[in-house]
Amino acid sequence: MALPAAAQSREPTALVDQQHCMFCHTSDAPFLAPSFRQIAERYRGKPEAAAMLEQKLRVGGRAHWGDIAMPLPAERGGPLTADDAHVLVQWVLSQ
Template identity: 75%
Template structure:
């Protein structure tokens, strides 16, 4: 392998790694499906509830937002966007562990 090719390969690999790091977290598809998130939310447009991007824009830099959103996912909660409240876990797909709630909220806030 000549030096020019090796240098190009290293540079391209670095670009791919940097581009991948700049993207949003991969969707935790199993959790999104289990909790029926897409019944009310979409990634980028309001539907029955705010989009994941709207939630991220609103809460990304709010202190303690991660904790508040995890709590709301695990227990349901009052409406902060219009009249629709977050459904109770039993109405969404069942209980959600603290770890799974953390994973979902991290993903939403990365949008």
């Protein structure tokens, strides 16, 4: 179930563009990777999820949704600070 529009965070467009998120993800339909909405639905309400997702953004990680793993930062836009990873994850989880 999606949150009301007012409860959703504003897209951090510069970070989304820098990290090339839309090369693999879309807002609401699976593409090469799960949609942001699917990620939010799977992990919403799980206390450990945000930290795990932030770590995955910062260093890459194994595939949880099929055969494609999260690319390393160097393959998708460069290093990501802990603060920037937090911003992206909070936005995704608000979908």
